[in-house]
Structures are given as C-alpha cells and as structure tokens.
Amino acid sequence: MAQQRKRNPNGAGTITKRKDGRYQAAVYVLQPDGTRARKFAYGKTWAECDEKRRKLLDKAASGIPVPTRSAKLAEWLPYWLDNVIKPRRKLSTFDKYESHVRLYLVPMIGAKRLESLGVADVRRFLVQLEKKTTAATAKESHRVLRTALTAACREELITRNVASLVEPPHSKSRELSPWTLDETLDFLGAARKDPLYAAFVLAVTMGLRRGEIVGLRWTDVDLEKRVLYVRQQTQRRRGVLYDDDPKGRRRRAVPLPAMCVAPLRWHRLRQAAVKEHAGESWEDGGYVFATRNGRQVEPRNVYRSFTRVAQSAGLRVIRLHDARHGCATLLTAAGVAPRVVMEILGHSQISITMDVYTHVVQDTQREAISHMDRLLKRRPDRE
Known part of the structure; x- marks a missing residue:
C-alpha cells in the first residue's frame, strides 16, 4: 500500500487528483486590485503540480500579483496609470499617458487580454489609429502601450512585450525654421x-x-x-x-x-x-x-x-x-x-x-x- 502524503499546512495550498488523471493545485494569490483569490495550476504528475504550487506560493509571499485570469487591457491600463505612473512620473507625463489610454488604447484595443494580445493585434491597432488620427499620434500611443506592457512584464503578468516587437509608425519630423x-x-x-x-x-x-x-x-x-x-x-x-x-x-x-x-x-x-x-x-x-x-x-x-x-x-x-x-x-x-x-x-x-x-x-x-x-x-x- 502506497504511503499517504502528508497534508500541506494552512495557506500552503492543496493538490488533488482529477478524474482525468492529472493533478490540480489550488493556492490563494494576490490580485492586481489588492484582493486575494484562488489560483489553479495543473500537472501530469504530483511532483510537476507541486513545483507549480511552490512557485505560486513564492509569488504570494513576495507580494507579486497573480491574476486568476488574464486581465484585459482595459483593466490593466488604469491600474498601471494610478499605481505605476502617477506616483513616479511628472504630472504632465501622467496626463499625456492618460489621454492616450482614454482616447485610443481602451476604446480600440482594451477588450484584448494581456496574455492573448499578439503582435498582429498591436499592428492592426496602429494602422487603424494612424488612419484615424496621425502617424505622430499612433507613434506616441505605441510608446505608451509598450511602456505599460513592460510594467506588466516586470510584475510577471505576461512573459513578453509584444508591442516592442512591432515597429512604430514613421512620423515626419517638424521642420525647424528658427530666426536667422x-x-x-x-x-x-x-x-x-x-x-x-x-x-x-x-x-x-x-x-x-x-x-x-x-x-x-x-x-x-x-x-x-x-x-x-x-x-x-x-x-x-x-x-x-x-x-x-x-x-x-x-x-x-x-x-x-x-x-x-x-x-x-x-x-x-x-x-x-x-x-x-x-x-x-x-x-x-x-x-x-x-x-x-x-x-x-x-x-x-x-x-x-x-x-x-x-x-x-x-x-x-x-x-x-x-x-x-x-x-x-x-x-x-x-x-x-x-x-x-x-x-x-x-x-x-x-x-x-x-x-x-x-x-x-x-x-x-x-x-x-x-x-x-x-x-x-x-x-x-x-x-
């Protein structure tokens, strides 16, 4: 008879075997809005599932948010503005970023989830925005999106920044004509x-x-x-x-x-x-x-x-x-x-x-x- 594994202590999560033969780990983790929710991870073996459980516990102990589902851009961008940009950047920078988030990013691409956002999605967004406004505006929105996704990478919400893989639109530089x-x-x-x-x-x-x-x-x-x-x-x-x-x-x-x-x-x-x-x-x-x-x-x-x-x-x-x-x-x-x-x-x-x-x-x-x-x-x- 196989030796029964010891039960994990309170707060360490649980591992159970599913009917399909896989193992399922459940751990309470921190959400981007400050609340706590249950996060599930799966593995073919108990050891594989236990490793994923430990990683989730490490993030919870470090205060790193781990969303139970991938947040939409419309959810992440306001959080990023209020908690990352506003405390650290100048008010003029915050206002500029906020206007691009409110006018272009959220209405046009905000329904996309962070994990599912792809290179093609960003490229289509920039093409549409350039047709709707100007190349300079599209270029600036690309910079705002790239900066926001970089912050999401730092918080380990996504593994790559797809905006950095898309070349921004080329805008004509303003011709300078100072006085002689x-x-x-x-x-x-x-x-x-x-x-x-x-x-x-x-x-x-x-x-x-x-x-x-x-x-x-x-x-x-x-x-x-x-x-x-x-x-x-x-x-x-x-x-x-x-x-x-x-x-x-x-x-x-x-x-x-x-x-x-x-x-x-x-x-x-x-x-x-x-x-x-x-x-x-x-x-x-x-x-x-x-x-x-x-x-x-x-x-x-x-x-x-x-x-x-x-x-x-x-x-x-x-x-x-x-x-x-x-x-x-x-x-x-x-x-x-x-x-x-x-x-x-x-x-x-x-x-x-x-x-x-x-x-x-x-x-x-x-x-x-x-x-x-x-x-x-x-x-x-x-x-």
Missing part, C-alpha cells in the same frame, strides 16, 4: 521696451524653455558671479499653476552671458517699484517674472507678448520654443562642441542635440563646403 541672426537682432531691438524683455533675452541667448523662464526665482540668479541655476519649471495643468522639476529632471547651472546682466538688473529695479506700488497686495513668491501682484506670469502670456513683439517688428511669427532652436543653431555655427550645447540647453541625451538642434546657418554651410573646392581643385599642368 539678423532676425534675432531685429527682434531684440524691438523688444527693449517690453516688460518681458529680460525673459526674451534669456530665451534667445540661453535657450531656456518657457516653463523654465516662468519658474525662475531671484535666488536662482547670481548676477555678481554671472551664473543662472535652472532648478524648476512652471506648468499649468488642470487649471492650476505649479512648479515642477525641469524637463528630464535635469537641474543645471549655466554661465550667464554678459548681455543678460543689464536687462536683469533693469528688470529687478522695475519690479521693486511695482512691488512698492502694490503694497500689501503683493504676493512675494520670489519669481523673476511676476504680475503686478507678485504672482507667477502665465506661460501663455509670455508667448503672447513674444508674438506681439515679433509682429510689431515685421518678423515672421515663430514659436517661443523656436528661439531655443535658434540658440542651439547659433552656438553650433559658432563652433561650440555639441556636448557643451547639450549641457547649456539641458538635453537628456546627446542624440537630441545632434539630431534635432544641429541646424547650421546657410553661411556656415557655404563656408564648410568651400573647403571641398580647395581640396579637389584641378592640379596645375606639369611642365
């Missing part, structure tokens, strides 16, 4: 009497982002040592202005060009007069660019002033962010090393500097190509 040197000088000349003149000088000479300009405090500016510290940026999200880390969380100290010192000194004197006139109504947040009451300037108002000055000077209207592109172009044309340009502009990767911002002005290109004429010109006939 002459146009930049014309703009600065026209902006001298504008209250935000110092902000425009910083945008042109240092390539500061709009949020970095609005979030700048006087404690971040050392006019004596001529150093500017980029420590935060100001964004408007959900109707509220708030300070956040700079893009890519890259705080940096940048030498202040000499031509920025005088405008900033003039701006500080003007702000002191406005503060005295405001009296008790002044809300001192320490911001370099503030309203008549000391509050932060609206980011949109900075762009509106920028556009108004450009139009008054008879210049073609560009984005304020294009002034940042123009800064990189002029630095590159002056022969500044790409790595230095990267640090000044606060790029997270050197490839961004090389691929997006290295647009050398036409005169510099003509000078560079003239070297070919000198190198390859016909040798004089030998006597």
